[in-house]
Amino acid sequence: MRTDLLGLLHQPVVKGRYHSASKHTFASQLGLEADQALGNDLRGEGKLWSMYAKESIEYDKAMLTSWNDSLDVLLIMAGLFSAVLTSFIIDSYRMLTPDPQTTTTTLLFHITQQLDTLLPTNNSNVDSLSGVSLSPLITPFQPSSYIWWINAIWFSSLMCSLSAAFFAMLAKQWLQAYTLNRPGRMETHARQRHFRYAGLVTWKVSEIISTLPILLQVGFSLFFVGLDILLWSIDPDMGYILISLTVLLLGFFVITTIAPLFDLACPYKTPFSLTVRMQ
Numbered sequence: 001m002r003t004d005l006l007g008l009l010h011q012p013v014v015k016g017r018y019h020s021a022s023k024h025t026f027a028s029q030l031g032l033e034a035d036q037a038l039g040n041d042l043r044g045e046g047k048l049w050s051m052y053a054k055e056s057i058e059y060d061k062a063m064l065t066s067w068n069d070s071l072d073v074l075l076i077m078a079g080l081f082s083a084v085l086t087s088f089i090i091d092s093y094r095m096l097t098p099d100p101q102t103t104t105t106t107l108l109f110h111i112t113q114q115l116d117t118l119l120p121t122n123n124s125n126v127d128s129l130s131g132v133s134l135s136p137l138i139t140p141f142q143p144s145s146y147i148w149w150i151n152a153i154w155f156s157s158l159m160c161s162l163s164a165a166f167f168a169m170l171a172k173q174w175l176q177a178y179t180l181n182r183p184g185r186m187e188t189h190a191r192q193r194h195f196r197y198a199g200l201v202t203w204k205v206s207e208i209i210s211t212l213p214i215l216l217q218v219g220f221s222l223f224f225v226g227l228d229i230l231l232w233s234i235d236p237d238m239g240y241i242l243i244s245l246t247v248l249l250l251g252f253f254v255i256t257t258i259a260p261l262f263d264l265a266c267p268y269k270t271p272f273s274l275t276v277r278m279q
Contacts, residue, residue: 049186056193064175067209070271071168078165078216082158085223089154092230095147146233153226160219164212171209210271221250 178196182189200206224246232239256268261276 049190052190053186053193056190056197060179060193060197064179067175067206068172070209071172071212074168074213074216075165078161078168081216081219081223082161082165085154085158085161085219088223088227089151089158092147092151092154096143096151144233146229150226150230150233153222153229157219157222157226160215160222164215164219167208167215168212171205171212174205210274213270214272217253221253224249 178200182192228239228243228246231242257270257273260266260269260273
C-alpha cells in the first residue's frame with residue numbers, strides 16, 4: 001500500500017498539477033484507508049472504545065469518590081446533630097403539656113380551702129358538704145408563646161437533619177446503581193456508561209447532592225435560633241449575648257457562601273456555590 005501511494009505521488013505533472021485520474025485515485029485510496037482504520041477503531045474492542053472506557057472509568061472514579069465522601073460526612077454530622085438536638089427536645093416538649101404533679105397539687109389546695117370553710121360550722125351544716133362542689137376551678141392549660149416557638153423551631157430543625165440523612169442515604173444508592181452491572185465488552189460498556197451519565201445530568205443528581213448540606217445547615221441555624229429564644233426567656237441579658245454570637249456566626253456563613261459567586265479567586269467554594277456559579 002505504501003508503494004502504491006509513493007507511486008501516485010511521483011506521477012507526471014501537467015501545468016503544476018497531478019493528472020486528474022491519478023489525483024482521484026490517490027484521494028480514493030487515502031479515504032478508503034481512513035475509513036478502514038476508523039472502522040477498526042469503532043469495532044467492539046477497537047482502540048476508540050478502549051480509550052473512552054479508560055478515560056470514563058478514571059473520571060467516574062474521581063466523581064463518585066468526591067460525592068461519596070461528601071455524603072459520608074453529611075451522614076455522620078446529621079447523626080451527631082440529631083442526637084444532640086433530641087436531648088434538648090425531650091425536655092422542651094414536656095412544657096407543651098400540663099404537669100400532672102402541678103394539677104394534683106392545685107386540686108388538693110382547693111379541697112383544703114373548701115374544708116377549712118365548712119368544717120368549723122355546726123353539725124347540721126356538715127351535711128351540706130355533699131352539695132358542695134369540691135372540683136377546683138382549674139383554667140385550661142395553655143403553654144406560653146415562647147415555649148411553643150422553641151418546640152416548633154427545634155422540631156423543624158430535627159426534620160431538616162433527618163431529611164438530610166434520609167436523602168443522603170438515598171443518593172448513595174443512586175451512585176451505587178450507576179456503576180452496577182457494567183458489561184465487559186468495551187463498546188457496550190462505553191455506550192451504557194454514557195447512557196447512565198446522561199441520566200445523571202438530565203435528572204440533576206449533582207445539584208441534588210450539592211443542596212443536601214443546605215438542609216443540615218438550615219437545621220443548625222434553626223437550633224441556634226431556638227436556643228436563643230430559650231435563653232432569652234430565662235435571662236434576657238444572657239440571651240442578648242447568645243443572640244449576638246448567633247448573628248455573627250450566621251453572618252459569616254452567609255458571606256462565605258455567596259462570596260465565590262462574585263469573585264472567582266475566592267477560596268470559600270462549596271458544591272452549592274459552584275453549582276450556582278455554573279447556572
